[in-house]
Amino acid sequence: MDTKLKGDIAEQASVLQALRRGWGVLRPCGDRHPYDMVFEIRGVFVRVQVKHAWLDKKSSNYVIDNRRTKTNRLVMKRQPYQASDFDFALAYVPEGENFYVFPQNTFSSFGSVIHMVEHDKRQRKPRSAEYRNAWELIERWAAHGETHAATSVKFGEA
Numbered sequence: 001m002d003t004k005l006k007g008d009i010a011e012q013a014s015v016l017q018a019l020r021r022g023w024g025v026l027r028p029c030g031d032r033h034p035y036d037m038v039f040e041i042r043g044v045f046v047r048v049q050v051k052h053a054w055l056d057k058k059s060s061n062y063v064i065d066n067r068r069t070k071t072n073r074l075v076m077k078r079q080p081y082q083a084s085d086f087d088f089a090l091a092y093v094p095e096g097e098n099f100y101v102f103p104q105n106t107f108s109s110f111g112s113v114i115h116m117v118e119h120d121k122r123q124r125k126p127r128s129a130e131y132r133n134a135w136e137l138i139e140r141w142a143a144h145g146e147t148h149a150a151t152s153v154k155f156g157e158a
Contacts, residue, residue, distance in 0.1 A: 010052035010092035011036055017099065021135065034068065034085035041142035047086040053093045053116060061115040062093045066107055081108055088138055093118060101134040103141070
């Protein structure tokens, strides 16, 4: 599978998860926006970036790049996302149909890649573990009618 097909699969899996929760899903025309879709939850719009994780065989971890990739025929450029680009990032792990639900500020705070560990044979849980299937973060964010700037607040502190 090429990366476009993997991205399409991750996006469709995200749509299915949102619909199962009773959320509306809006899709922008084209792919020039920094987000892939918008969830509508009780009248609140939540912009979402979706990533398909790949298996790094050396570490046995699933990995996503948390930078924007722009390509043309000659050059591939990677740039960090801006705080205003989206509200949440979803990292789709095909093994077990799991998602990591990252608030934008958390997603951007990692280095260039995020490792997600799908096995429990570690002494210490990775930083990403608390975001595994954490759909309630989006629900809570929408319930408070948060704005884009509010994603800089760490969840769980209120």
